[in-house]
Amino acid sequence: MIISIFAPDFTPPPELFVIKQSPGKGLGVFATRDVEPGTVIMQDSPLILIRPPEMHEGIGYPLDAIQILITKAFDALSEDDQEEILSLSAHVLPGEADETDYDRLKTIFRSNAYNTGREIGLFTKVARINHSCRPNAGYQWIERLGKRVVYATSRIDEGEEISVTYIPLLFSKKDRERRLDQYGFKCSCEACAGHTENTWASDHRRQEIQKAFFELEKELTLEVPRSIMAKKNARRQAEESLRLAELVDEEGLADYYAQAYRVVAVCHARLEQWEPATIWAHKSYEVRLMGDMQSEETLEMQILTSRFIENWEAELRNKSKSRA
């Protein structure tokens, strides 16, 4: 008698993505069905994970030491894993391939690796995701899983390309182009292409967002203002925070939603306006949940939301008492 060790009806869930050619971009990752925001698209373990020596301010990582670490980690891999790594795309800098000490592995690592906090990892599936300055997915290294998790930040239609950002996005198109130079392509996403008025408006919004984050976060506190001046200032900041959230939404910068909503929540909590404070804190919490349910940021928003709800409830109780 043959005893099956598998559950009889077990079939692994189909992958949400497929890797295939993306015109003008090499390979890319595409959704195999409609994907709702917050859905985990892939979880990828690093084939190589190295801890580089200290980075020096203004100089960067000591590249020779990194090269030694990468080569050692690569040599320890199976042939299949080595092959997978060598199949990744590499942006070779002008003249680099002619140098006597040219090392393709180093170039692959430079073109595809991601920071995971104190380490740098090479994730071969995540490495196939192309860049957009208005991406539809986000990603996060989750230390306790030892994985980089990619999740949808907006609705992605079946067949649509999945994109993430390789760079911070609160810069003008020109500055983003400069940062993307190291990857050897010019971005043609909807924020970069099209009419000059569109890109100008997008640049303007991104600069406004950066300025607003800088201004509002430097004084972000839950302390209730006491003086007339401080109260006036807090009211102005609450208004500016709403404008910040509006701009981030308008620009479709999902990577910054949670941060912006948190600013709005705290600015309203300072005014003891518990209803909007709760609503915005919860919105921020919901976005944080998409990235990592157990991250410090998610936990912080969960705690803030509960605190604001309690205050809101107390406010409602007081109101109904005084009416009675």
Ligand SMILES: C[S@@+](CC[C@H](N)C(=O)[O-])C[C@H]1O[C@@H](n2cnc3c(N)ncnc32)[C@H](O)[C@@H]1O
């Ligand atoms: C991390 S890899 C992404 C996967 C890569 N397309 C492949 O074929 O393996 C980065 C490289 O992909 C290409 N790439 C990524 N985003 C792009 C974009 N928006 N437009 C054109 N090329 C892009 C560039 O060649 C870049 O150096």
